[in-house]
Amino acid sequence: MDAIDLNLIELLRGNARLSYAELARQVGLSAPAVHERVGKLESSGVIRAYRAEIEPESIGLGVTALIEIIEESAADTDDVLESFRAIPEIESCYFMAGVESFLLKARVGTIGELEALIVRLNRTPGVASTRTGIALSTKWENRPQPVGTPPA
Amino acid sequence: MDAIDLNLIELLRGNARLSYAELARQVGLSAPAVHERVGKLESSGVIRAYRAEIEPESIGLGVTALIEIIEESAADTDDVLESFRAIPEIESCYFMAGVESFLLKARVGTIGELEALIVRLNRTPGVASTRTGIALSTKWENRPQPVGTPPA
DNA sequence: GGTTCAGGTCGATCGCGTCCACGGACTGTA
DNA sequence: TACAGTCCGTGGACGCGATCGACCTGAACC
Structure with missing residues (x-):
């Protein structure tokens, strides 16, 4: 490198x-x-994929939401993760430090679909509660930053 | 379409x-x-770009943070936005509904750099306060979901 | 029925992807 | 220093892909 x-x-x-x-x-x-x-x-895995970046609205995904997940104390994190992975609307999934275990970025077509998604998440075994924020607009996303020095 | x-x-x-x-x-x-x-x-803007997806660690960006921004009540949102745009570490920027006006996703190399970024954000005119969550790991990101029906 | 237009196929040309043989720099060993 | 091996590059060759122009077809509209 x-x-x-x-x-x-x-x-x-x-x-x-x-x-x-x-x-x-x-x-x-x-x-x-x-x-x-x-x-x-x-x-070697440095380049993971090549992807076309699509304007979400044009393919019927006009609603972006960021959802924080609080796990039940007894939850199996791997199981919760697999449940999330099976939900196609979840575009990104971060495991966070802090009270909320996960932060999810989801995209759906309508507020109604978002409601259904949140209900589904709350029903997922291991999920204690959720907290959803709606993105009114995406100013930019996945902007590549200039590459700096590689790690030693 | x-x-x-x-x-x-x-x-x-x-x-x-x-x-x-x-x-x-x-x-x-x-x-x-x-x-x-x-x-x-x-x-027509449906395809915005073609991007190689890079493993962030391999280019020295091992720390991912999600930062919520609360604006001062008198802030000019456009000015704040332009300040953010000039910060290369901010990969994504969403304008949110709710108390926090913006949610930023940033990637830096070290916790020290994250600290410097947060200080810089807090000093930005129009920013009242910030709240930062650190992603311990990225389970997945920008997973394309199967395209559904286009909007009517 | 004729015209027009959008959106397709076909064929030709040129440049690119990709394989292979070859060559120079660097390194470790005698 | 001489030598061999390895790494990483170049150049040539050849088949395929990109791309342009000419032509075709079906639908919409007079």
């Missing part, structure tokens, strides 16, 4: 559909060299 | 580097037809 790798990562974060030839021009290597480097970044 | 467009969106959400030829095979059209459809999805 050297400066060229970081450069490639930054380029692909900005536009995942750049051709290897174009990447090669930008970093000053040949296309096969870039191909091999990117392949290694993928297989 | 018909079923084929939704199909293309779903495919590109799963792997943004699929070739047009491959997309064409999957949706049962010719490559030029797919090329034109995807081009229209891009220029």
